[in-house]
Amino acid sequence: MAGIAAPRMAHSEPVIPDWVTVAGERARGYGMPAGQEAHVQRAIIEPFKDIAPSFSFSGTPHQRLRGTITPSGLHFEVHHGGRPNVDPEQHRLMIHGLVERPLKFDLDSLGRYPMVTATHFLECSGNSLFNAIMPEPMQAGCDVLHGLLSNTEWTGIPMSILLEEAGVKPEGLWVVAVGNDGPSLARSIPIEKLMDDAMLALYQNGERVRPEQGYPMRLLLPGYEGNMNVKWLTSLWVTDAPAHTKDESGEYTELLADGSAVKFTFGMGVKSIITHPSATMTMSGQGYYEISGLAWSGSGPIRRVEISADGGQSWAEAELVEPVLSRALTRFRLPWRWEGAPTLLMSRAEDSTGAVQPTRSEWKARYDPSNFLHNNAIQAWQITSEGMVQNVYA
Amino acid sequence: MAGIAAPRMAHSEPVIPDWVTVAGERARGYGMPAGQEAHVQRAIIEPFKDIAPSFSFSGTPHQRLRGTITPSGLHFEVHHGGRPNVDPEQHRLMIHGLVERPLKFDLDSLGRYPMVTATHFLECSGNSLFNAIMPEPMQAGCDVLHGLLSNTEWTGIPMSILLEEAGVKPEGLWVVAVGNDGPSLARSIPIEKLMDDAMLALYQNGERVRPEQGYPMRLLLPGYEGNMNVKWLTSLWVTDAPAHTKDESGEYTELLADGSAVKFTFGMGVKSIITHPSATMTMSGQGYYEISGLAWSGSGPIRRVEISADGGQSWAEAELVEPVLSRALTRFRLPWRWEGAPTLLMSRAEDSTGAVQPTRSEWKARYDPSNFLHNNAIQAWQITSEGMVQNVYA
């Protein structure tokens, strides 16, 4: 670390930092964050530890970020078998099954296809799982509590173009998408979605999709639960029915309060979190703060975000940062003064369909106590009189 | 690199890559591009070589990128004294001179200020310098030819808020902004711009501004030449007149054809480049291509981009990728077929003020032959019958 150089001038010059007295570092081919920001990392959780470290999730540290784009290095990961070292030269995308012309595509050929660019969030349907199932609210940051959520400018090929070249037969109603990873992760996707706005994503924030996010190509289904956006996509198998793959049979089905279950729950519900302030932070004294957070919905653009600083009795409308894009994270902001009293902060989002976030107890009432998927309940933060910000159920 | 595993099944199973037969890599705190993409780097130019390597520029490789956001690791650099190792704890922003209350701000305090988020390009006014002055067109990629241009989602504090807290006196008409680097780079900026849309940028694509781009804070002046967007900003000195600093006296003034010069040329003109295809590429056969490129203007949003495939005789309007934002890179696209004949490709952008890019000869006619600043001339790419894409003057 740079220190302070001794004052140089005879007269009353202030001390000056030593880095202004030397030549700086040379240019470099690929930049990284400052060394002082090395703590800004994804929060890695390996629930089975060393027994199965390739099953893991790592959350975006939203409490340390301020825009709407997630830097690619901090995009959340959920791995069902680790991050494969896919060779882009060997990798192929196959389209087969109920098609006129089974086809395979290599990466170079795909570079000539028409592309679209669109900013979309991805959210694991297991995001916010601790708040769903922990009996007492866990004291952790937004990285651990809500980090399985990120926002990216994706660029790639409309899936409809590739499927049309293969020629989907009339009886082709579903597509089983398979990843090029160890477990060959597979999900069944309705053909409607693939023909509508699905993308074969090749670029993430301008550069090639990162290994963690599916290098060299992934499926992008705007608004759908993260798991369906198959990474390292290698096969689209057109079928007449869903295959009931592992994830859609168990892991990504929700147990309801009545003991039954729901399957094929694709859309991510309207949701918001206040990131500033948020749990693990300490207020730096009374006075002005800007409440800032993120809102999103799998159904379309965010229409409104309201903030309560009195535990939900009264609400004020926050400003939404333009451009408010469909199925993308939207930042909201509201000026506010903290007068030092204990305060319960909440945010409540509404989307363009009129859907509004439920309270935690409303949400819990729908599901079996064990369910931790699709938790879009309102998040409450308690500010203590000492200025500690805590995760609470309210 | 992963190889091919021997077929495993007795019956006719195809060979499968070995990475689908093993557990993948563990999650990591901060991700990087795939090893196979290691060639996607900024193009570093150190014109004075080892004599003064801290004077350098390094260009964004637009020919390898496809969206509109520039990944932060590939944001262009222009350094007048290298990249300083600024200690964010010691760094202060000072506001002084013709103000009621001289103030200093540390990074933690600034975190409580109201913030805005906006996507804007930065372009060095020396961008495209080789095409301005080289007698013969240089055969190089968009990184070298047009790389001093990038696009970022910036988040920070409106400068007007900070200046109003200091209380600018009526006679305060200019502000000398100084960076915390070796040469203490300084530029005079009209107070109008600072009060209008200038930002103290603290975040770049969501995370803290990178060292190359001014960590821990930089000045952002949407639409103004890159050099004025002072990096590592440490001082705003309010004055009654411009100081005529080094850069605004010489390096960033333009010599005109009549021998006189222009100073205080702030706005970046309307401009566009086709990135796909572009020089150094080779066409991969005849048939369908999507022409894709970037357009921008310092004066506001892009209104129209036209493409010519016959050297400027006829023009077709390209599609602009939404959202088309003011003073941000806008991607344009146009489907096209290459039939194997020699072809001269050009793009021509028009902005919301009605300004249109000049041809290279129109642009050259205005300036002294030595001038390489503010070159926004139309770029032409020649495709030979062999499919080589070359930089040409047309």
Add this chain to the structure above:
Amino acid sequence: QGPDLGQPLSEDEIPSYARYVMPDGRGLPAGGGTASEGAAVYAEKCAACHGETGIEGPVMPPVGPNDVWAKPAGRHWPYATTLFDYIRRAMPIDAPKSLSDDESYALAAFILSRNGLIGDGDAMNAETLPAVEMPNRDNFTDVWAKQGAEPW
């Protein structure tokens, strides 16, 4: 008129994991196995992660629920075919695709028999596996069929 740069894909280039065995059994290969055969493979290759009896975990227990997992595969999943396909493509997690078709049938049989859905000696194969009546099958609402992508 797109680029049309896809290459013809022939049947022998498509690995089995590019498809999925369907609930009605389409795609099941020849071969078979019983729970008794599966027990030995399970003990050797699976128990360390999923628990000695398939209940203890720590990883999601395929046989019975435990404190951290309420949806055991052998009870919650609507179709037994998924057991075969998932095990064959993905398990053990450190050596996916290392199991033979026979072993995968036997392991599915093991999990099903521990759940009391088939007998210890019942061979699971292309005919018997899809015929297993999974207890939870009719306990699902198909949300896509009911309301599309609208959240539940």
Add this chain to the structure above:
Amino acid sequence: QGPDLGQPLSEDEIPSYARYVMPDGRGLPAGGGTASEGAAVYAEKCAACHGETGIEGPVMPPVGPNDVWAKPAGRHWPYATTLFDYIRRAMPIDAPKSLSDDESYALAAFILSRNGLIGDGDAMNAETLPAVEMPNRDNFTDVWAKQGAEPW
């Protein structure tokens, strides 16, 4: 009503490089130097980069134009004050802020005298430096004054 979290900044906390010497000489410190004095410093600390006579380069020549740089500081810049301030804050590029005020005056004098704008023995100081009539001063159009940020 903003946060109002700025701390009062006192005069003795402001380093000289947080300001800039103005064209009319405001901000120039005491001291001074001549071209003759500057010649020795230039030869020792500057010539390696800017050329023996200030014309050769390779770095931008401050004295006369060459093939790669048409705007030498001592001829093109409108105000001589800029020479003093820039040299003091930024040069030599490997040791910025290492020069004394006297050295900086002397180096400005050296560049000005090589351009024939002052005599070899003319001392440059807070009074004489702003009075130097730079030859190119009236040859600039101030584009901001004329048309704001609209590109030229």
